[in-house]
Amino acid sequence: MRTLLIIFACTLLLGSGVYASPAQSAEDDNLIHIRGDYNYPPYDFLDNGVPSGFSVDIVRAVARVMNLNIRIDLGPWTEVRSQIEQGEIDALTGMYYSPERERLVDFCTPHIIANHALFVRKGSPIASLDDLAGKTIVVQQGDIMHDYARLNLPDVTIVTVTSQNEALDALASGGCDAALLGTLQALHIIHRRKLDGLETVGPPMEPRRFCIVVRKGDEVLRATFNEGLNIIKNSGEYERIHDKWFGVYERESITRTLMLYAMYAGIPIALLLCGFLLWTWSLRRAVQQKTADLRQSRERFRTLVESSPLGMALIARNGNVLLVNTEFTRMLGYTHGDVPHMDEWWKKALPDPGYRRQGRMLWDAALRRAGNALPSNTTVREWEVACKNGEIRFVEFRVKPIGNEILAILTDTTERKRTEELLVQSEKMLSVGGLAAGMAHEINNPLGGILQGVQNISRRLYGDIEANRKAAEEAGCSLEAIREYMRLRRMDRMLEGIRECGQRAAKIVSNMLNFSRKSESHHAPHRLPDIVERAIRLAESDYDVLNRFDFRSLIITRDFPPDLPEVHCSETEMVQVFFNLLRNAAQAIAEQRIEQTTNRATNRASERTSERPTERADRTEQGRITIAARQEGDSLAVMVRDNGPGMDGETRRRIFEPFFTTKPPGKGTGLGLSVCYLIVHRNHRGDISVESVPGKGTAFHLRLPLNHTDVASLTHPED
Numbered sequence: 001m002r003t004l005l006i007i008f009a010c011t012l013l014l015g016s017g018v019y020a021s022p023a024q025s026a027e028d029d030n031l032i033h034i035r036g037d038y039n040y041p042p043y044d045f046l047d048n049g050v051p052s053g054f055s056v057d058i059v060r061a062v063a064r065v066m067n068l069n070i071r072i073d074l075g076p077w078t079e080v081r082s083q084i085e086q087g088e089i090d091a092l093t094g095m096y097y098s099p100e101r102e103r104l105v106d107f108c109t110p111h112i113i114a115n116h117a118l119f120v121r122k123g124s125p126i127a128s129l130d131d132l133a134g135k136t137i138v139v140q141q142g143d144i145m146h147d148y149a150r151l152n153l154p155d156v157t158i159v160t161v162t163s164q165n166e167a168l169d170a171l172a173s174g175g176c177d178a179a180l181l182g183t184l185q186a187l188h189i190i191h192r193r194k195l196d197g198l199e200t201v202g203p204p205m206e207p208r209r210f211c212i213v214v215r216k217g218d219e220v221l222r223a224t225f226n227e228g229l230n231i232i233k234n235s236g237e238y239e240r241i242h243d244k245w246f247g248v249y250e251r252e253s254i255t256r257t258l259m260l261y262a263m264y265a266g267i268p269i270a271l272l273l274c275g276f277l278l279w280t281w282s283l284r285r286a287v288q289q290k291t292a293d294l295r296q297s298r299e300r301f302r303t304l305v306e307s308s309p310l311g312m313a314l315i316a317r318n319g320n321v322l323l324v325n326t327e328f329t330r331m332l333g334y335t336h337g338d339v340p341h342m343d344e345w346w347k348k349a350l351p352d353p354g355y356r357r358q359g360r361m362l363w364d365a366a367l368r369r370a371g372n373a374l375p376s377n378t379t380v381r382e383w384e385v386a387c388k389n390g391e392i393r394f395v396e397f398r399v400k401p402i403g404n405e406i407l408a409i410l411t412d413t414t415e416r417k418r419t420e421e422l423l424v425q426s427e428k429m430l431s432v433g434g435l436a437a438g439m440a441h442e443i444n445n446p447l448g449g450i451l452q453g454v455q456n457i458s459r460r461l462y463g464d465i466e467a468n469r470k471a472a473e474e475a476g477c478s479l480e481a482i483r484e485y486m487r488l489r490r491m492d493r494m495l496e497g498i499r500e501c502g503q504r505a506a507k508i509v510s511n512m513l514n515f516s517r518k519s520e521s522h523h524a525p526h527r528l529p530d531i532v533e534r535a536i537r538l539a540e541s542d543y544d545v546l547n548r549f550d551f552r553s554l555i556i557t558r559d560f561p562p563d564l565p566e567v568h569c570s571e572t573e574m575v576q577v578f579f580n581l582l583r584n585a586a587q588a589i590a591e592q593r594i595e596q597t598t599n600r601a602t603n604r605a606s607e608r609t610s611e612r613p614t615e616r617a618d619r620t621e622q623g624r625i626t627i628a629a630r631q632e633g634d635s636l637a638v639m640v641r642d643n644g645p646g647m648d649g650e651t652r653r654r655i656f657e658p659f660f661t662t663k664p665p666g667k668g669t670g671l672g673l674s675v676c677y678l679i680v681h682r683n684h685r686g687d688i689s690v691e692s693v694p695g696k697g698t699a700f701h702l703r704l705p706l707n708h709t710d711v712a713s714l715t716h717p718e719d
Contacts, residue, residue, distance in 0.1 A: 311410030333388025
């Protein structure tokens with residue numbers, strides 16, 4: 001009786017620590033509150049009021065290696081499960097995984113796979129789950145087998161109890177026909193309490209992953225527990241804890257097996273020898289057959305991979321690339337000899353160091369997921385991959401673990417991405433077109449008044465008209481005096497500035513109206529070299545006073561075959577397209593030259609203050625623009641390439657957006673390339689795209705239809 005009172009008092013003292021007061025919580029914000037089932041041996045149970053068991057020891061070992069401040073207490077399973085699902089505590093010592101539970105809590109890496117079994121009284125007619133129809137079974141309230149019975153055994157009466165101990169008591173006393181329980185827990189209780197009248201029937205069922213659980217969304221704590229589990233597994237601490245709690249059952253199983261073998265020791269030696277020889281012969285035949293089947297399976301697998309329309313690569317866990325199929329090489333250009341190891345793949349396919357680090361992190365994460373006890377899922381990622389010829393393509397990777405190897409399945413999504421971007425761009429153009437139409441008409445009226453007013457003021461001040469002189473005399477001064485006053489006060493420059501700004505605004509409005517009007521230009525056959533020459537002559541007259549950059553200082557390379565066919569187009573609009581592209585390239589080269597000049601000046605200044613001058617390259621590569629055209633099928637493919645600074649990915653994706661510009665405010669409207677896009681796509685039913693890498697220049701690719709019937713309907717638009 002005294003012992004029972006002591007145990008009761010200890011339980012009350014421990015229980016009082018379950019809900020700490022606000023003052024106690026404030027003393028240590030880093031305390032991690034962990035709970036478990038108080039009657040779930042050998043995983044969790046109270047030993048004289050003290051939390052004990054396999055799961056408790058595992059959590060304590062993890063906390064020790066990760067330097068965590070934890071508090072463990074145990075209670076009724078339904079209570080602690082409700083608390084973790086409501087986020088009232090930090091973690092549970094252990095819980096079986098299921099998709100339904102994962103919606104409410106986060107599971108750590110599983111550290112043990114546990115089976116469940118059907119327990120009956122010895123001599124019971126129940127031999128499997130199929131015999132339970134119309135029977136009464138007992139399960140622990142809220143246990144994984146409770147969930148299983150509700151979903152899978154509709155013809156069974158389910159009785160719930162608070163612990164596995166109570167479930168076995170109910171079965172032993174005849175209160176039910178069978179019990180669905182965890183195999184190890186039930187065997188532990190049967191062994192400890194000597195319930196010899198109970199046994200398991202049927203095969204093991206419902207293998208489940210047993211995991212430490214944290215409250216939903218606490219990724220930091222889950223990662224900490226996962227790292228700690230990995231450390232104690234590598235150090236051997238996990239094996240020692242496992243052997244402490246489950247080794248006795250494994251040794252007993254071995255003992256029973258040896259006793260079973262001893263029962264057959266009385267079989268005549270001749271029969272044993274014959275049986276052994278027969279077994280050896282059949283084993284040899286089985287090995288030979290399995291070897292042949294494996295060889296045939298590998299050949300089928302290789303044939304399947306080689307004939308697949310998708311790119312495939314088989315990769316070992318150590319990073320060795322075992323094979324790549326023909327589609328992989330066709331898609332990216334790399335053979336197996338080019339990428340024998342993943343290190344070579346990363347360097348060639350992802351040349352940008354930052355992007356490469358991101359790719360390797362995602363790859364390592366996929367390998368970690370494939371190496372744990374979770375079901376192997378297919379990981380899907382999309383990367384921008386550099387092909388062997390330098391082309392950048394969008395490739396979707398599916399990574400699937402297959403045994404000790406990884407199968408990477410590649411799908412080229414470049415055209416899909418370009419189509420999606422084209423649809424987005426078209427939507428933007430339609431939206432801006434509607435906006436531009438309304439704005440342009442509203443702005444044109446007051447803008448016309450401003451320009452007309454400036455023109456009239458100039459005529460009345462500087463025009464040699466008799467009415468001007470007469471009005472000046474009536475005002476008591478001469479026209480020359482008024483003009484001198486205007487000059488001294490620089491009002492003539494102000495008028496000129498108003499006129500120039502008004503004309504610039506009118507040009508912007510004109511560009512905006514292009515987004516809302518159908519083309520009314522005349523389409524006729526034209527030679528592309530003549531159109532390009534007109535655009536070059538216009539660009540040569542464009543001198544950047546602010547940056548002191550002359551277009552004529554650039555090297556212009558023309559690459560047109562003599563048999564290039566004529567293209568059916570609007571000559572005026574296509575001249576504008578090439579002029580905008582040439583001007584854009586020239587401005588990019590000019591900005592690059594200014595930056596290089598500034599850097600050289602900075603370097604020279606630093607060298608003058610340094611005792612040892614550093615080597616430098618003072619030469620700047622001369623600006624170069626290449627224009628090339630080729631016939632490709634029923635289209636004319638044109639390329640305008642420069643050796644300017646290039647563009648990053650974000651700029652490249654937005655380059656055709658209306659009003660998007662990388663220039664400072666006041667130095668560009670952001671409509672030039674948008675107008676090019678509009679003319680090529682809408683007015684000529686062609687295509688325009690950009691290819692650019694920072695530091696390696698930019699190339700615009702145009703594709704114009706040669707069949708004049710494709711654009712004939714654009715010559716006479718409908719009203």
